[in-house]
Amino acid sequence: MAVVDRINAAVRRVPAWPIYPVCALWLAWVFYRGATGGLGVEPIEALEHEYGAMALKVLVVGLAISPLRRHAGLNLVKFRRALGVSAFVLVLAHLAVWAVLDVQSLDRIWADIVKRPYVTVGMAAFLLLLPLALTSNDRAVRWLGPKWRRLHKLTYPAAVLAGVHFLWLAKGFQLEPLIWLAVISALLVLRFRPGRGARPRAAPTQG
Numbered sequence: 001m002a003v004v005d006r007i008n009a010a011v012r013r014v015p016a017w018p019i020y021p022v023c024a025l026w027l028a029w030v031f032y033r034g035a036t037g038g039l040g041v042e043p044i045e046a047l048e049h050e051y052g053a054m055a056l057k058v059l060v061v062g063l064a065i066s067p068l069r070r071h072a073g074l075n076l077v078k079f080r081r082a083l084g085v086s087a088f089v090l091v092l093a094h095l096a097v098w099a100v101l102d103v104q105s106l107d108r109i110w111a112d113i114v115k116r117p118y119v120t121v122g123m124a125a126f127l128l129l130l131p132l133a134l135t136s137n138d139r140a141v142r143w144l145g146p147k148w149r150r151l152h153k154l155t156y157p158a159a160v161l162a163g164v165h166f167l168w169l170a171k172g173f174q175l176e177p178l179i180w181l182a183v184i185s186a187l188l189v190l191r192f193r194p195g196r197g198a199r200p201r202a203a204p205t206q207g
Helices: 002-012 019-035 043-063 065-072 077-103 106-115 117-134 138-144 146-169 175-192
Strands: none
Touching: 019 043, 019 077, 043 065, 043 077, 043 146, 043 175, 065 077, 065 175, 077 106, 077 117, 106 117, 117 146, 138 146, 146 175
């Protein structure tokens, strides 16, 4: 436990706010690469994929915080809010590229949502994340009280739907989407499995 305690002490000295500018700079850098030919011959499709894949990765990192705390004693809760908001911004960028640069039509957007299962699942994940992003502030935590924690459990089905969306998007058999879906499933099992010597839960305002 001494090693874990030292890691936690070091983590307490690291601020969470740099996650926001790093996310914004990464979004801008990838967009610049797409606009200047750095993403290949299909820049819109590549940009859409880059944003979506990174959104899933950040979402999974945020999902891992509770299992790491419960089963390993690592307290990374202070980063959860920044990771969650950043994941939502990445999802929003992914959605914007698809709707504005790719589909470019409200009729086609609605048709894709209704007729294409992977789009339906992806939109469902976005809608689940929307109230979480809107309530990721201290005022919402105070206003909702105990309901805040229950509301933010929507992260779990949203992550599963995001993993399924990624899997269905893959053309042919690809290992990466299966790995991410397996990781999400494992994290959810660990999330609801009692940990040994689990430490007390942090207040919602820290996440």
